[in-house]
Amino acid sequence: MRTAYCVETVRRAERELMARVPEGALMQRAAAGLAAACADLLGRVYGRRVVLLVGSGDNGGDALYAGARLSRRGAGVTAVLLAPDHTHAGGLTALLRAGGRTVAPAGAEGAVRRADLVLDGIVGIGGRGGLRPEAAALAALVAEAGPAVVAVDLPSGVDADTGEVHGSAIRADLTVTFGTHKPGLLVDPAREHAGSVRLVDIGLGAELPAEPELEALQHADVAALLPTPGGESDKYRRGVVGVAAGSARYPGAAVLAVAGALRGGAGAVRYVGPAGDTVLARFPETLVSDRGPKQAGRVQAWVVGPGAGEDAGTVAEVLAADVPVLVDADGLRLADAGAVRGRTAPTLMTPHAGEAAALLGVTREEVERARLAAARELAARYRATVLLKGSTTLVADAGGAGVVRVNATGTAWLATAGSGDVLSGLAGSLLAAGLNALDAGSAGAYLHGLAGRFAAHGAPVGAHDVAAAIPEAWRDVRDRDLRD
Structure with a gap:
């Protein structure tokens, strides 16, 4: 699992560690790792030309000490000093x-x-706002010239804590970060500026608190969450998920949500809605009812909203059920906020940026600019777990406090009609199989993104292809964990 900590936490950990190690030890550890990463990227150091963009403070010092190491290996190193009177003296002397x-x-x-x-x-991790004009001009020059770019700790101009980008910012091919990841390296739009991220251990681990601000699951973490049937399992013990979705206008949403649910680990799927014949034609194993959620039979979780049109009654009926409920798409618009807040069973809301903006009463651009804040605010306002879909999917637990999970397994090809319906069915099935809302949303997003990659292989893909690739993603997660 990758973890990320905010600037205040990182600085406190650095202070505690620096009190016990020789002066300058942390900067030398960082510079050594930074120089090694640059050398790996260059392939050959001798005779290469390296330019350092050096601001004030320790971030510039890291760059200068790394530049000195590269210079001693035969690189031609030039430092551009943006704050000559405040340049790190030791680093400059070494260079x-x-x-x-x-x-x-x-x-x-x-x-x-x-x-x-x-x-x-x-600029270091304490930078706020966009770059100043002189630095912005340099960033534009670098982008135009096109050399490889390595960012020290994080790209200058991005917000380390929030992932926001205000104005100009450096776009890096590689970011070498020290001690721990920072949230901005994992959350868009800042993540797009970071390129690949390489973590250099400088000894902070013991100083960091047990709970980070952000965490990103990896294969082993997801494998540990996935339900596995045992010898005594039957379809009911494995969990039954109800899907209330689709309408005369959007029958496909029902089919896609059921497709995701059938591949999500529950033992059976009950479908309620007007698209029963269409669902059965594709998936005859589905248990179909036309008598509404209350009469559909026992379920361990509900998915409601994909393609629901204006069926507010069904949404309200599902929200009144005393089982976990996933609310998506039209269900987000039709759900009564008070009813969501008043639920005692878990609720998982899965908006994209436009739906989140409507729920928060802001513009889509505001949500996309500050995705982490938007996810936390929605989770606090609705007292529900929130899965905010996007290029990096965020999952904030009910109430908005505590760790937020980030997922980046997806591909841009997942931006296709019906993809979110598949995710809803998949995550809803994991809820029915017994996962809590945070884990169901996180594991569902991880598998969905991985399935999107497998289905696309770099080419256009449909939502039905993504659903069909979920078993492959599931096996990849499980089998790689067994191999490791």
Whole structure:
């Protein structure tokens, strides 16, 4: 599992560690890891041209010490000093002694255009807001010139805690981060600026609290969550998920939600709604009822809303059930907020950015700009677990406090009609199989994203293809965990 901690927590851990180690030890550990990552990216260091973009403070110091190491290995290193009076003195001395040189921003264009690699040390984890004009001009020059870019700890101009990007920011091919991940490296839009992320251990582990701000599940974590039937299992013991979805206008939503549910680990799927004949034609194993949720038979969880149109009555009936409920799509619009907040059984809401914006009364752009804050606010406002879909899916537990999970297994090809319906069925089935709302949403998003990758293989894909690939994703998670 990858974990991320906010700036305040990281700085506190650094202070506690620095009190016990020799002065400058942490910076030297960071610089050594940073230089090694740059060398790996360059392939050959001798004769390569490296430009350091150096701001004030320790972030610039990391860049300067790493640059000194590269210079001693034969690289031609030029440091662009954005704050000459506040440049890290020790790092600058080390670079100059190693044969590096310095230039002012006004004279940096030639060096940047000839560079094989640019090391971004402009702003550290405490930076807020966009880059200042001089730094923004350098960022634009680097983007135009096109060298490989390595960010020190995180790309300059992104918010370490929230993942927000205000104005100009560096776009890196690789970010070398120290001690622990920062939330902004895992959450879009900042994540898009980070490129690949490499974590350098500087010894912070023992100083960090047990609960992070953000965590990202990996194969082993998901494998541990997935339900596995035993010798005494039958279809009812494995869990039954009810799906109340579809309408005369959107029968396909019912089919896709059922498709996801059938592959999600529960023992049986009950369908309620007007698309029963269509569902049975595709999935004859489905238990179909036309008498409404209360008369459908016993279920361990409900999925409600995909393609529901204006059927507010069914949404209200499902929300009144004393079992876990997943609310998606039209169900989010039709659900009474008071009814959601008043539920005693778990509720999992699965909006995309536009639906989240409507629920919060803000614009879609505001949600996409501050995804972490939006997920937490929705979870607090509705007292429900919230799965905010997107290029990085976020899952915030009911109430909005505590750790938020982030998932990035997906592919841009998942942005296709009906994909969210498949996810709803899949996560709802995991709820019925006994997972809590946070785990069902997290594992469902992970499998759904992985299935999208397997189905697409870099080409356009339909939602039905994603559903069909869920077993392959499930096996990949389980079998790789067994191999490891």
